[in-house]
Amino acid sequence: MAIELPALPYDRTALEPHISGDTVDQHHGRHQRGHVDRLNAMAAGTAFAGLELEEIVRKAQGAMAEHAAQAWSTAFYWSCLKPAAAGGGGEPEGALADALAVAFGDVAGFRAQFTATALRGFGAGWIWLLRRDDGRLAIAATPHTVTPLTGSDTPLLACCLWEHAYFLDYRDNREKYLDAFWQLVNWEFAASRLG
Numbered sequence: 001m002a003i004e005l006p007a008l009p010y011d012r013t014a015l016e017p018h019i020s021g022d023t024v025d026q027h028h029g030r031h032q033r034g035h036v037d038r039l040n041a042m043a044a045g046t047a048f049a050g051l052e053l054e055e056i057v058r059k060a061q062g063a064m065a066e067h068a069a070q071a072w073s074t075a076f077y078w079s080c081l082k083p084a085a086a087g088g089g090g091e092p093e094g095a096l097a098d099a100l101a102v103a104f105g106d107v108a109g110f111r112a113q114f115t116a117t118a119l120r121g122f123g124a125g126w127i128w129l130l131r132r133d134d135g136r137l138a139i140a141a142t143p144h145t146v147t148p149l150t151g152s153d154t155p156l157l158a159c160c161l162w163e164h165a166y167f168l169d170y171r172d173n174r175e176k177y178l179d180a181f182w183q184l185v186n187w188e189f190a191a192s193r194l195g
């Protein structure tokens with residue numbers, strides 16, 4: 001069975017004013033859909049047809065792996081956001097807040113380090129909050145389409161740092177986009193991945 005483009009977990013305008021409906025349309029309807037379509041076209045008739053998306057990310061090589069990774073990471077990214085009116089943003093609680101404090105001093109320290117890493121000037125890519133094998137939390141930036149799925153870390157949170165995620169709303173001002181990300185971050189989702 002072909003991989004399907006997952007529906008957004010909220011309305012296309014629900015992230016406004018931080019991320020516009022036009023950006024969501026382009027990111028979900030054009031970029032993410034394009035990766036899903038190209039992945040399906042490449043996987044058809046091969047041993048990858050019928051595999052789960054995560055499994056294709058882990059096992060494929062070359063362009064198929066890149067389309068699969070972008071399709072998976074972008075779906076993950078939508079889950080990392082939550083409309084501000086529905087409780088996105090704010091502060092994490094419980095075990096996640098405790099784990100962030102252990103790794104980064106406090107939640108503000110985590111936010112500052114994640115933002116600084118995202119702004120460090122590399123090109124298109126992703127930034128992640130990860131749980132390492134030993135349970136420690138860590139921040140990692142990955143270039144282009146690289147995901148943590150091909151290693152042993154568990155991603156808890158991701159932010160897309162490709163310009164298509166923010167150019168319509170913030171031009172090339174990645175800092176303003178990161179500010180928007182913090183207004184929308186879905187801490188409950190990250191906490192649910194903590195295990």
Ligand SMILES: [Fe+2]
Binds near residue numbers: 027074
């Ligand atoms: Fe993206």
